[in-house]
Amino acid sequence: MEAIKNFINACAVPSRMFPVIVLLFFFVFPVNSFFEKYNKLFFLDRLWTKKGGIFLFSTLTMFLSIGMLDENFRHTVSKPDNLPIVGLIYASLFFLWVALSQARENDLRLEKNEKPKEWHDSQEKILVWPDLVSIELIAMLFALGFLFTWGILVDAPLEEPANLATSPNPAKAPWYFLALQEMLVYFDPALAGVIFPTLIVVGLMAIPYIDNNHKATGYYTFKERKLAITIFLFGWIILWLFMMVIGTILRGPNWNFYGPFEYWDPHKVEALTNINLSEYLYVIGLNMGLPGNIFIREAPGIFLISLYFIGGGFLLTKTVFKNLFKSLGPLRYSFFLVLLLFATSLPIKMTLRWLFNLKYIVSIPEFFFNI
Amino acid sequence: MLDKLKKLLENIRQTQFVRSIFRMGGGFPRDVRQRMFVMLNNFFMHLHPVRIPKHAIKIKYTWCMGGLSFFIFLVLAVTGMLLMFYYRPTVEFAYGDVMDMNEQVPLGIMREIHRWGAHLMIITVWLHMFRVFMTGSYKPPREFNWVIGVILLLLTMLLSFTGYLLPWDQLAIWGISVGSNMAAASPFAGTEGPGASLLKIGSINFVHKGADARFVLIAGRFIGEAALVRFYVLHCVVLPFTIMIFMAVHFWRVRKDGGISKPL
Numbered sequence: 146m147e148a149i150k151n152f153i154n155a156c157a158v159p160s161r162m163f164p165v166i167v168l169l170f171f172f173v174f175p176v177n178s179f180f181e182k183y184n185k186l187f188f189l190d191r192l193w194t195k196k197g198g199i200f201l202f203s204t205l206t207m208f209l210s211i212g213m214l215d216e217n218f219r220h221t222v223s224k225p226d227n228l229p230i231v232g233l234i235y236a237s238l239f240f241l242w243v244a245l246s247q248a249r250e251n252d253l254r255l256e257k258n259e260k261p262k263e264w265h266d267s268q269e270k271i272l273v274w275p276d277l278v279s280i281e282l283i284a285m286l287f288a289l290g291f292l293f294t295w296g297i298l299v300d301a302p303l304e305e306p307a308n309l310a311t312s313p314n315p316a317k318a319p320w321y322f323l324a325l326q327e328m329l330v331y332f333d334p335a336l337a338g339v340i341f342p343t344l345i346v347v348g349l350m351a352i353p354y355i356d357n358n359h360k361a362t363g364y365y366t367f368k369e370r371k372l373a374i375t376i377f378l379f380g381w382i383i384l385w386l387f388m389m390v391i392g393t394i395l396r397g398p399n400w401n402f403y404g405p406f407e408y409w410d411p412h413k414v415e416a417l418t419n420i421n422l423s424e425y426l427y428v429i430g431l432n433m434g435l436p437g438n439i440f441i442r443e444a445p446g447i448f449l450i451s452l453y454f455i456g457g458g459f460l461l462t463k464t465v466f467k468n469l470f471k472s473l474g475p476l477r478y479s480f481f482l483v484l485l486l487f488a489t490s491l492p493i494k495m496t497l498r499w500l501f502n503l504k505y506i507v508s509i510p511e512f513f514f515n516i
Numbered sequence: 517m518l519d520k521l522k523k524l525l526e527n528i529r530q531t532q533f534v535r536s537i538f539r540m541g542g543g544f545p546r547d548v549r550q551r552m553f554v555m556l557n558n559f560f561m562h563l564h565p566v567r568i569p570k571h572a573i574k575i576k577y578t579w580c581m582g583g584l585s586f587f588i589f590l591v592l593a594v595t596g597m598l599l600m601f602y603y604r605p606t607v608e609f610a611y612g613d614v615m616d617m618n619e620q621v622p623l624g625i626m627r628e629i630h631r632w633g634a635h636l637m638i639i640t641v642w643l644h645m646f647r648v649f650m651t652g653s654y655k656p657p658r659e660f661n662w663v664i665g666v667i668l669l670l671l672t673m674l675l676s677f678t679g680y681l682l683p684w685d686q687l688a689i690w691g692i693s694v695g696s697n698m699a700a701a702s703p704f705a706g707t708e709g710p711g712a713s714l715l716k717i718g719s720i721n722f723v724h725k726g727a728d729a730r731f732v733l734i735a736g737r738f739i740g741e742a743a744l745v746r747f748y749v750l751h752c753v754v755l756p757f758t759i760m761i762f763m764a765v766h767f768w769r770v771r772k773d774g775g776i777s778k779p780l
């Protein structure tokens with residue numbers, strides 16, 4: 146048992162778990178025919194059948210309930226303020242299944258040139274009283290019952306009185322902000338705490354104006370909106386939910402990583418020190434001191450960042466997004482590309498950190514400017 | 517006996533008093549005509565259309581998540597007002613008042629309902645957004661209602677954030693510290709943000725610890741009495757008021773944009 150737990154702890158390290166999950170993601174949600182082939186080959190499309198749903202549900206439940214036998218796991222997961230996140234994991238998996246199983250059904254119909262299921266239902270008109278109001282009443286009673294049960298079973302936490310002199314270790318924001326706090330590991334607070342959240346809000350608002358595929362409205366489908374759905378799900382599942390779960394459950398004292406079955410030892414030391422690109426280049430590569438002039442010092446980093454946005458953008462436009470560029474037009478497409486490049490910069494920076502212990506690509510602490 | 521009771525009820529319904537309350541006389545609507553009138557003649561029901569396409573009431577389609585978000589908001593408003601009777605937003609009293617709610621009130625679970633309700637509302641709003649995305653319901657003519665939705669999402673999270681400080685315990689003050697420290701890193705507007713040090717004339721800084729984004733948020737150099745009052749006012753007055761206005765527009769737009777999205 147210990148060996149299995151240690152194995153799981155070792156697998157859960159973000160630098161191992163993250164690439165696996167990202168890879169899996171693209172096979173589960175195939176954007177193109179290449180991934181679709183393997184998706185079919187490994188029966189991943191069956192996840193959205195009834196049996197697949199039972200499989201997903203029981204795997205998750207099994208992991209959680211076996212995990213609960215472990216003291217450390219139980220301790221983090223059953224903190225009153227962390228319970229909602231367990232609920233959220235279940236709920237988001239369940240509703241992902243609800244959405245995609247209907248999408249699968251509709252996609253099969255659309256392939257046969259039939260109308261989606263919702264179209265048939267929508268042909269019939271019904272009266273709001275009593276058909277809708279009764280459902281609403283039941284939903285309200287159910288929600289109220291759920292809240293009362295939760296309120297009776299679990300006391301709202303109240304810790305020691307506020308005291309700015311003794312800080313808890315780790316100091317965590319509430320769980321719904323922990324994807325942002327987790328980003329602080331990889332990015333400067335200006336980016337993780339202010340610029341990225343702003344871009345998330347702007348990006349979300351921009352969705353209806355960027356997506357000009359106006360066809361698939363009012364029914365669940367995957368095939369007709371592959372790219373849109375894949376990008377949205379990547380953001381929702383990987384960049385938001387996954388980061389949030391890591392931040393809530395797997396980060397302990399000093400924001401160090403702790404496996405799900407690992408004791409939160411406050412004296413655990415992370416031996417790694419992270420190095421800036423400029424130090425890599427001038428100190429380690431060229432064996433000299435850092436140049437005194439900020440711009441010479443940071444020129445390589447600035448060059449790389451520009452290369453990423455301009456060169457990378459250009460390359461994507463010429464290759465995978467060639468058709469998309471045509472269909473979106475220059476204005477929509479530019480917005481799309483900039484937002485996308487910002488979003489993918491997170492996994493890229495994470496990878497660079499794991500591979501090279503890279504701290505910042507551009508680091509100008511003189512102006513609190515770090516990328 | 518039952519007949520007599522029915523007759524009595526019917527008589528009560530026919531009184532001038534009851535008929536003046538319910539514009540349709542307060543009877544239980546039985547035929548199609550009455551069922552349509554009940555929706556049209558009642559202020560609260562008037563939020564709804566009279567007839568809708570059948571797919572729109574399928575739980576599989578909307579998951580009820582928008583409606584539940586609204587309902588939980590109402591629960592939070594009611595429980596929140598109850599909490600306000602007992603809570604004083606000062607460093608001296610806040611913690612003790614919350615402690616008393618836990619320990620002195622018999623069967624008191626209003627604080628629990630309010631706290632867990634807040635968590636639940638975040639989850640339902642996220643899932644509602646997910647459903648709207650997956651059904652492609654943000655597409656024309658509903659683009660702007662999606663934008664209003666994102667604002668509602670933001671307001672919901674800000675409500676939770678501001679409420680988190682009010683118990684004035686360690687969890688509260690340190691949870692909020694993490695957030696407010698990020699404000700100090702705002703570009704140009706925060707002392708530790710990029711560009712802030714450029715905003716100066718000679719040796720006079722415009723952006724310093726006593727005048728930056730963090731200072732605006734917590735009304736001081738560190739989280740104290742002023743921050744508590746600021747968060748209290750935001751949490752109990754400003755944000756609920758704002759979110760109600762946006763919700764009203766959101767619901768109105770759902771109907772004006774042609775009701776729940778449907779396949780063509």
Ligand code: HEM
Binds near residue numbers: 580581648
């Ligand atoms: C406080 C939060 C919110 C409340 C109370 C709320 C409430 C509702 C309700 C009751 C509906 C009717 C249909 C349904 O229940 O699904 C609805 C529809 C809609 N909501 Fe929200 N909503 C909220 C947040 C959001 C968010 C975060 C978004 C998206 C970012 C959004 C976008 C929409 C759109 C586009 C529709 C039209 C859907 C359709 O026609 O199928 N709403 N909302």
